[in-house]
Amino acid sequence: MPLRRAAAGFRHCRVWPMVSILPGVHSAALNPSFCWRAGVAAVAGLSLTAAFPKASVAGLAWVAPALMLGAALGTDGWTAFRLGYIVGLVHHLTALYWLLFIPVRLAPVVGWLALAGYLALYQGIWVWLSWRLYPAKLKADGLLACAEQFLAVPAFRRAVWALSSAALWVAGEMIRARLLSGFPWNLLGVSQYQMLPLIQVAAxxxxxxxxxxxxxxxxxxxxxxxxxxRPPERRQSWAIEIALPLACVLAISAAGFRRLLEPEAPARTLKLALIQPSIPQQMIWNPADSATRFRQVLALSEAALAHRPQVLVWPEATLPGLLRWDTNHYGDSSLAEAVTNLVRRHQVWAVVGADDAEPNPKASEGADFFNASFLIRPDGQLVATYRKRHLVPFGEWMPLARWLPWLRTWTGVTGDFTPGDRPVPFRLTDLGANTSVLICFEDIFPHQARQHVEPETDFLLNLTNNGWFGESAAQWQHAANAVFRAIENGRPLVRCANNGLSCWVDTRGRLHAVFFPDSQDIYRAGFKLVEVPLQPKPAEPSATDDASTTFYWRHGDWFGWGCAGWAGLALGWAWWGRRTYAARQPAEAGLEKESQSWRSYSR
Incomplete structure (x- = not known):
């Protein structure tokens, strides 16, 4: 008896509502029905992860959302949300495992759990709202009974529901790409990065x-x-369910296949040398190793420049110090002199990733610091600087640091970078080429990458350092995300990374120079020589108009916002319908009672 009283008391304490979301803690979660549903949800989460690199089983992405909804078939809203949350939690914990490779104690584990917990909300909300939109109430009195209730709704209304659920998913991705600074890593469509005919629709x-x-x-x-x-004689309706989406997929793929067959004959190309030094993150943080790692970068550059490229490219934060200030030295000269001497000696353009600073008496350290990239002319002059606009929270700036100063000590982020304020075109004048730089994970944001493209832009250039995450799936996932920026904007995208994946993506989404000529190891140190096609020369009329740009570049996220609007209207309509129905019920009940009384009186 005392044990029962204690259990009853625990149920009524304030801790219980927070714990009840966890399967296996709340009594409702212990029933066999929830257990098997949670198992299906976990399988759906693992399927989503396997659809992305490294596994890249793209077909699983076409099944996982079906398993998500199937797991919650016939349940109430709270249970549907919890099951969707399990899907998201399993997916993001397994897909983002590489966060645990960050060489810092404890903080990566907490960050991994917190980020996965936040992102899982989107899957939980999607499952809950999708069933909320369904035009009939399904009761969990057996799978077959639920199936009959589901199929009792007219086929047209089921088709509209399927479209609304897809719009709701996209609305979630649009919010996820922007809310709390945004993190559109591994949007579902990215899982199809190898399905070239299908993904041409991204243009x-x-x-x-x-x-x-x-x-x-x-x-x-x-x-x-x-x-x-259903029984065999009633199964024919399955074809009705998938006929319309299947026809759409086939039509999109056919149009994409035709686009892939269109000849791409560039009038000119640009030869770039991509340096991949593969410097471990611990070495980057250790000032005692600065000279060693810079010497390695110079040696790789000298080897690459022997092949006479037109442009030398170094990845994000390659220099062990500030480029524009004589605060760091290499041998008898400053870092800036070492770099410019290299450029002048080989008469080559260079794009270099390095930190930058500007004096600011109001700043805590007397200066604003930037994660930047520089364009250096063959005569050694710095002609353009781009400063990273979208900083990584808890990595390059510390949210809530003013109110929670202990976060800096705990995470090791002792200072903040300052974000840049605009894209900066890098114009290689004597080569007749123009590029625009994206630093680190800026290339996963569709709306930001679009801002970096002008009609005269020849290609996008991403400088990144994924050395934080060891040799993991992070490099492959990052490259898969970048594929879509090339298609969306109709411009090649060149990637120069610290430890992979250095490569380039053409305007149709094909990856080139993925591996080194003598190795299948994408993480190793080395250099790659690539020839990137350029737009027609500025003297030609087609180079200055919008003919070479894409519909997406001209109109932006019209489709995403359209889906968000559709989802909002569908939810509003569903809410209004339920409210109207609830208000009508008492009146109808009163009329029925009055009618029964009148019939009784008549008799």
Whole structure:
């Protein structure tokens, strides 16, 4: 008896509501029905992870949303949210495992758990709201009974629901790309980066169009699966469920295949040397190793320059100090002199990743610091500087540091970078080439990358350092995200990374120079020589108009915002319908009671 009283008391204490979200803690979570549903949700989460690199089983992305909704079939809203949250938690914990490789104690574990916990909210909310939008109430009195209830809704209304669910998913991705500074890493459409005919639609809709099609088909697939549970003589309806999305997928793929067959014959190319020094993050943080790692970068550069490239490219934060200030030395000269001497000796253009600073008496350290890239002319002059605009929270700036100063000590982020204020074109004048730089994870933001492209831009250039994450899936996932920026903007994208993946992506999304000529190891130190196609010369009319740009570049996230609007209207309509129905029920009940009384009186 005392034990029962204690348990009852625990149920009514304030801790219980916070704990009840966890399967296996709340009594409702212990029933067999929830357990098998949670198992299906976990499988859906693992399927989502396997759809992305390194596994890259793209077909699983077409099944996972169906499993997500199927796991919550016939449940109440809270249970549906929890099951969707399990999907998201399993997916993000396994897909972002490489965060644990950051060489800092404890903080990466907490960050990994917190980020996965936040991102999982999107899957939980999607499952809950998708079933909220369904035009009939399904009761969990058996799978077959739920299937019959589901299929009792007219086919047209089921089709509209499937489209609304896909729009709702895209709305979540649009919010995720912007809320709390945004983190659109591994949007669902990115899992299809190798499905070249399909992903050509990104030139019109952005990556969100690919996500939409995949989710739409998956939701319809769930309906087809439920139809297959019927007796054999009634199973024919499964084809109705997937007919429309399948036709859409085939039409998009056919158009994409035609686009892939269009000849691309560039009038000119640009030869770049991409230096990949593969410097461990611990070495970057250790001032005693500065000379050693800089010497390694110079040696790789000398070897690459022997092949006479037109442009030398170093990745993000290559220099062990500030480039524009004589605060760091290498031998008898400053770092700046060592770099400019190299450039002058070989008469080559250079794009260099390095930190930068500007005096600011109001700043805590007397200066503003930037994560920057520099364009250096063959005569050694610095002609352009781009400063990273989208900083990594808890890595390059510390949220809440004013109120929680202990966060800096705990994470090791002792100071903040200052964000840049605009894209900066890098114009290689005598080569007739123009590029624009994206630093670190800036190339995963579709709306930001679009801002870096002008009609005369020849290619995008991403400088990044994924050495934080060891030799993991992070490098492959980052490159997969970058594929869509090339398609969306109709410009090649060149990637120069510290420890992979250095390569370039053409305007159709094909990856080039993925591996070194003598090795399949993408993480090793070395250099790659690539020839990137350029736009027609500025003297030609087509180079200055919008003919060479894409619909997405001209109109932005019209599709994503359209889906967000559609989802909002669908949710508003569903809310209004339920409210109207609830208000009508008492009146109808009163009329029924009055009618029964009148009939009784008449008799």
């Amino acid at each position: 019109v809709t952005g990556v969100y169009g690919v996500s939409f099609v995949v989710v739409w088909f998956a939701v319809a697939l769930m309906g087809a699966g439920l139809a297959m549970l």
